[in-house]
Amino acid sequence: MYPQLSISTLLNSGDLAQSLTALLSGDRYRVTQFSSENELFDFIELEKQQIDCLILQASSNLNSLVEQLQRRAILLPAVVLKSETATRSHESEQLETLNPTESILPAPNTAQIHQTSLSCTYHIATVEVSITEVDRMVQLIHQAIVQFLKLSPTHHTPSLQPASDLVAELTSQNSLMLQQRRLTEKLKERLGYLSVYYKREHKNFLRYLPPDEKQKFLKKLKSNYSNIVLIYFSGEEQLNQKIDDFVNMAFFADVSVSQIVEVHMELIDEFSKQLKLEGRSDDILLDYRLTLIDTIAHLCEMYRRSIPRDF
Known part of the structure; x- marks a missing residue:
């Protein structure tokens, strides 16, 4: 309630x-x-x-x-x-x-x-x-x-x-x-x-940003997500903080779950190409579906607990 x-x-x-x-x-x-x-x-x-x-x-x-x-x-x-x-x-x-x-x-x-x-x-x-x-x-x-x-x-x-x-x-x-x-x-x-x-500003929502600022934001968002992927299975204590920072960034820009999935797929595709160039299997990348699920779960919980249900 x-x-x-x-x-x-x-x-x-x-x-x-x-x-x-x-x-x-x-x-x-x-x-x-x-x-x-x-x-x-x-x-x-x-x-x-x-x-x-x-x-x-x-x-x-x-x-x-x-x-x-x-x-x-x-x-x-x-x-x-x-x-x-x-x-x-x-x-x-x-x-x-x-x-x-x-x-x-x-x-x-x-x-x-x-x-x-x-x-x-x-x-x-x-x-x-x-x-x-x-x-x-x-x-x-x-x-x-x-x-x-x-x-x-x-x-x-x-x-x-x-x-x-x-x-x-x-x-x-x-x-x-x-x-x-x-x-x-x-x-x-x-x-x-x-x-x-109440701290969110509509003018800062991703869909309202000018094209150049939008591209800059998406580049930063992808970079932050990449940092999460790189340490996800390392056991580093910074992982939870990085996920929280990423979720906050996405939330205040009103980023949708589908856009997060898109960022994940683009990054995994880049990793896959790099592994193939090195002659290595990209099967390990399937495990990073857990990273996506974990991140989306955090973001969805943020939206669920933050946005008034009247909207």
């Missing part, structure tokens, strides 16, 4: 609340829903050390809640659901401010719009999306946590205090660092291997 993430919501729509309850049902989430700003704020004051993410629906009353949280230096991962009309309206305002040269540029894709055009009223790591994307809530929660953990203490939120109010700013920065440390430790303690998932 996966340990639970604690989610608190403030939603105006009953249908939306029901949808979220269905989406986050199961043993991975503990959802506490509120329809009143005061009830949510009181709960946050008491339970902020236990809340892993806020889900808020944009409304005319949301700003007052955000201002209270900012004034009291309460910073938490957050997802804000905005109406589709409001999202389009904001994007139209952004386009109207462009000069003629800018207006002929290609329009950004949806992902870029979400990152750059929606206003961040709570802190800059807030994930703000259209309410139509509620079906992606599991991914959005994970994104909010990732961005929050990367939030810089010196650049996190629009200041509501005068620039000269150093005490207020330092209090806010300290609160952020404490929350980040608390959440990081909580993920490690409660989620174990699952916390590793």
Whole structure:
């Protein structure tokens, strides 16, 4: 059983609340829903050390809640659901401010719009999306946590205090660092291997790398695997560490099992050609199927224990 993430919501729509309850049902989430700003704020004051993410629906009353949280230096991962009309309206305002040269540029894709055009009223790591994307809530929660953990203490939120109010700013920065440390430790303690998932960067995935970087990565991956093969039956103590290093490299680049098999086959084929040139039998290479099985087993276990089952 996966340990639970604690989610608190403030939603105006009953249908939306029901949808979220269905989406986050199961043993991975503990959802506490509120329809009143005061009830949510009181709960946050008491339970902020236990809340892993806020889900808020944009409304005319949301700003007052955000201002209270900012004034009291309460910073938490957050997802804000905005109406589709409001999202389009904001994007139209952004386009109207462009000069003629800018207006002929290609329009950004949806992902870029979400990152750059929606206003961040709570802190800059807030994930703000259209309410139509509620079906992606599991991914959005994970994104909010990732961005929050990367939030810089010196650049996190629009200041509501005068620039000269150093005490207020330092209090806010300290609160952020404490929350980040608390959440990081909580993920490690409660989620174990699952916390590793939050450290992965999609931009570093093998399939997203430019061709030259991809070839460089595969060359390094093959070299590391070759080192494992060469000492696999030697009994060296370094073997387990080399396998772990190889698996970590593959995991953070989201390398598939089929690609690992391909690396193995290419390497064994090279060894076979070399043995034949030396006039020796390549039958011994069959034993290295154990190397492949062992490595894949480690990699599969890493994926099994690390990636949320919701994905």
